[in-house]
Amino acid sequence: MTSRNLAYLSNYSIYSAIVLYTIAFFAHAIEVSFSVKNTSENEKTTFDFSRTERAGRIGTAMMILGFIFLFAGVILRGASAHRVPWGNMYEFSITGALAFSGAYLFALIKYKLRWLGLPVSIAVLLTLGTAITVLYRPSAPLVPALKSTWLAIHVSAAIISGGVFLLANTIAATYLILDRMEERGGRNEWAKKLPSLETLDQLSYRLVAFVFPLWTFAVIAGAIWAESAWGRYWGWDPKETWAFITWVAYAAYLHARVTAGWRGRKAAWLCLFAGSTFLFNYVYVNIWGTGRHTYSGL
Amino acid sequence: MRTALILLMMLGVASIPGSLFPQRNQNPMKVTEFFKANPTLAQWLDKAKIFDVYSSPWFSAIYILLFISLIGCVLPRSIEHAKAIGKQPPLTPKFLEKMEGFTELDRPTEGALDDAERWLKKNRFRVRREDESISAEKGYSRETGNLLFHLSLIVILFAVAAGGLYGSKGETILNVGDRFINTPTSYDNISFSKFQREGDMAPFSLRILDFKATYDVVTSAPTDYTLKVAAANPIGSKEVLKTIKVNSPLTYGSTKIYLQANGYSPVVAVRDKSGKLIFEGPVTFLPQDANLTSIGAIKLPDMSPQIGMVASFLPTAARSAKRGAFSSFPEVLDPRLLVSVWMGDLGLDNGNPQSVYRVDTSKMKNIGLKALSIGDVYNFAQGTITFEGYRSWVNLQIVDDPGKMYALVGAILAILGLLTSLFTRQRRIWIKADGRVQIAGLAKNGVPGLDEELLSLQKALLKNDEKGL
Numbered sequence: 001m002t003s004r005n006l007a008y009l010s011n012y013s014i015y016s017a018i019v020l021y022t023i024a025f026f027a028h029a030i031e032v033s034f035s036v037k038n039t040s041e042n043e044k045t046t047f048d049f050s051r052t053e054r055a056g057r058i059g060t061a062m063m064i065l066g067f068i069f070l071f072a073g074v075i076l077r078g079a080s081a082h083r084v085p086w087g088n089m090y091e092f093s094i095t096g097a098l099a100f101s102g103a104y105l106f107a108l109i110k111y112k113l114r115w116l117g118l119p120v121s122i123a124v125l126l127t128l129g130t131a132i133t134v135l136y137r138p139s140a141p142l143v144p145a146l147k148s149t150w151l152a153i154h155v156s157a158a159i160i161s162g163g164v165f166l167l168a169n170t171i172a173a174t175y176l177i178l179d180r181m182e183e184r185g186g187r188n189e190w191a192k193k194l195p196s197l198e199t200l201d202q203l204s205y206r207l208v209a210f211v212f213p214l215w216t217f218a219v220i221a222g223a224i225w226a227e228s229a230w231g232r233y234w235g236w237d238p239k240e241t242w243a244f245i246t247w248v249a250y251a252a253y254l255h256a257r258v259t260a261g262w263r264g265r266k267a268a269w270l271c272l273f274a275g276s277t278f279l280f281n282y283v284y285v286n287i288w289g290t291g292r293h294t295y296s297g298l
Numbered sequence: 299m300r301t302a303l304i305l306l307m308m309l310g311v312a313s314i315p316g317s318l319f320p321q322r323n324q325n326p327m328k329v330t331e332f333f334k335a336n337p338t339l340a341q342w343l344d345k346a347k348i349f350d351v352y353s354s355p356w357f358s359a360i361y362i363l364l365f366i367s368l369i370g371c372v373l374p375r376s377i378e379h380a381k382a383i384g385k386q387p388p389l390t391p392k393f394l395e396k397m398e399g400f401t402e403l404d405r406p407t408e409g410a411l412d413d414a415e416r417w418l419k420k421n422r423f424r425v426r427r428e429d430e431s432i433s434a435e436k437g438y439s440r441e442t443g444n445l446l447f448h449l450s451l452i453v454i455l456f457a458v459a460a461g462g463l464y465g466s467k468g469e470t471i472l473n474v475g476d477r478f479i480n481t482p483t484s485y486d487n488i489s490f491s492k493f494q495r496e497g498d499m500a501p502f503s504l505r506i507l508d509f510k511a512t513y514d515v516v517t518s519a520p521t522d523y524t525l526k527v528a529a530a531n532p533i534g535s536k537e538v539l540k541t542i543k544v545n546s547p548l549t550y551g552s553t554k555i556y557l558q559a560n561g562y563s564p565v566v567a568v569r570d571k572s573g574k575l576i577f578e579g580p581v582t583f584l585p586q587d588a589n590l591t592s593i594g595a596i597k598l599p600d601m602s603p604q605i606g607m608v609a610s611f612l613p614t615a616a617r618s619a620k621r622g623a624f625s626s627f628p629e630v631l632d633p634r635l636l637v638s639v640w641m642g643d644l645g646l647d648n649g650n651p652q653s654v655y656r657v658d659t660s661k662m663k664n665i666g667l668k669a670l671s672i673g674d675v676y677n678f679a680q681g682t683i684t685f686e687g688y689r690s691w692v693n694l695q696i697v698d699d700p701g702k703m704y705a706l707v708g709a710i711l712a713i714l715g716l717l718t719s720l721f722t723r724q725r726r727i728w729i730k731a732d733g734r735v736q737i738a739g740l741a742k743n744g745v746p747g748l749d750e751e752l753l754s755l756q757k758a759l760l761k762n763d764e765k766g767l
Binding site: 138140141142143144145147148150209210212213216217220223224225227228229230231232233234235236237238241242244245248249251252255259260285 | 299300303306307309310313314316317321324351352458467514516517519520521522523543544545546547554556558695697699702705706709710712713716717720
């Protein structure tokens with residue numbers, strides 16, 4: 001098959017994944033909203049999970065299918081250009097969405113996190129939508145500076161870290177919303193289904209602790225690559241600066257928990273802050289930045 | 299410890315302005331633009347070193363304080379930790395009832411401690427046996443990893459500092475065919491660190507044999523750069539053929555030679571009215587866009603009156619009504635040299651430094667304009683110029699950083715330490731057999747997993763008991 005056909009096939013896979021994630025989004029939305037049962041006006045609202053179990057299962061099935069199509073899309077994109085598919089922001093975004101939904105599916109198996117399906121499908125849809133409308137670039141070979149084994153190592157480590165950081169962020173945000181509800185006199189009906197505050201708190205911490213070494217590695221791999229491509233291992237390029245800030249923020253988060261014993265609300269805010277430095281790095285530096293991490297327009 | 303953490307966060311915050319404002323050492327042109335756009339603001343920002351954040355006194359101050367504070371908190375802890383290596387776990391507490399997972403077991407006390415010790419040793423706990431109790435501990439390497447990580451950070455900070463105090467960094471533009479000897483005078487610009495001396499420079503020489511760039515036909519984006527050089531180290535020894543690419547520099551000890559940029563040098567010959575050769579050779583032109591439309595200047599101060607030529611080189615010439623003449627592809631397929639000839643005073647004698655790529659035409663008069671193909675001769679009133687051909691040039695960056703090996707070692711150790719400390723659980727388990735058999739434990743930092751372990755120990759104790767009966 002020619003490169004051009006492969007590139008088209010990749011685009012079709014991505015489009016299909018978008019459709020599947022949209023269905024997953026609606027299924028999860030139905031799961032959440034219809035589990036509330038109002039028998040009459042005077043009676044207290046009750047709650048029936050069995051009615052929406054099927055919707056939830058459909059949601060998960062669509063998430064898995066979407067993941068498969070997205071995976072195919074990313075692989076085909078790489079095949080069309082004979083390289084790893086991480087040459088520009090469009091490719092980072094589709095791979096990032098893949099890592100994020102992959103992290104969700106992993107957490108789904110390990111920790112029974114189906115309730116996260118709604119926010120995760122929204123986030124994936126937003127990422128893929130932006131990627132295909134704003135960031136799309138035709139498939140092309142790499143510029144010489146990107147031709148290195150370190151591309152695969154450095155970028156995959158960064159993307160996986162990013163996916164898990166964002167998942168931890170989603171959980172921390174959920175924590176804060178639920179925490180607020182409980183403070184105001186109890187959770188809303190739909191939120192009663194979600195795990196306890198303590199579980200959420202532990203989970204976001206464990207995700208960060210698990211992926212922090214990987215992020216450290218991504219930064220170091222980047223430094224090693226920069227040394228061989230640009231002649232210095234650290235030059236305070238905007239991307240490097242913000243990677244360092246993200247690292248510092250998460251280091252502070254881990255210390256705050258382990259040493260200072262921060263839990264709950266304070267820890268969740270710190271987690272959100274650290275995650276937002278990562279997002280800022282991805283969006284600001286790629287689009288408005290002037291550093292050396294900008295290739296092929298975006 | 300808290301101080302170090304606050305300083306680390308301050309370092310993070312202090313590095314932000316450097317990513318928002320242009321930096322002199324990264325992009326001096328942008329700094330100049332900023333000064334032109336906001337003169338007053340720029341002056342104030344400059345006083346706060348906002349354009350040189352990473353070499354500013356306040357940034358260094360945080361950096362050095364962090365360094366000291368980190369040493370101050372990690373070294374004493376390391377010594378304490380080293381002293382504790384051979385030591386036994388602390389004594390069993392008097393009352394186990396208040397500890398995690400406290401259970402009283404229904405089995406005789408005889409042999410309970412032996413069974414427990416066997417289980418603990420099998421699970422690689424450090425065991426302290428007393429008359430009627432056992433205190434066991436595991437996960438000692440958590441602190442080892444933690445300290446290793448922080449000690450490695452100190453190594454990295456050291457290495458970065460060493461890179462700033464020793465070493466050199468310079469750039470040079472070389473045409474294909476040129477020879478380069480690694481001495482300070484060969485460079486277009488070079489900066490030495492505080493303690494670096496000229497004699498420390500690696501004694502090598504290079505001869506540029508060939509440079510080949512390939513481009514994508516559709517997008518004009520480069521796909522490969524390959525530079526071939528004949529290198530001799532030390533100078534005068536037998537030359538060896540070497541290849542330099544963007545991601546694979548040439549290395550001599552702690553010195554590396556990087557391929558950074560490339561362009562074209564048109565080769566011209568200029569003769570005066572009598573036909574005498576005034577200048578012949580390649581002139582380096584500066585690329586302006588992705589298709590390597592390049593501009594340059596040919597200055598002839600020895601002709602009288604002085605002649606200056608403002609010129610463009612188009613590797614693949616094209617023309618449009620909107621843009622005029624431009625290059626449509628970066629490879630040389632249909633080259634043109636456009637020259638605009640000026641006569642008068644080049645302004646070289648007033649002592650002000652001038653760009654070699656531009657002509658100051660304020661005191662000059664335009665006397666002609668011409669587009670030349672290879673081999674063409676243009677006769678301007680004061681003489682002739684022949685466009686003889688072109689050569690590729692490469693910009694080599696030559697960096698000597700003796701600190702970077704230490705930074706790499708530090709980084710690898712840091713990762714190992716981090717993994718060890720984050721994935722090791724530290725916990726204690728106690729067994730008492732003073733009439734009753736009791737077990738309990740304590741997990742440091744509340745890490746989960748202790749309950750399962752206690753359960754497993756309980757099972758082992760009860761099972762062995764049954765067997766014994």
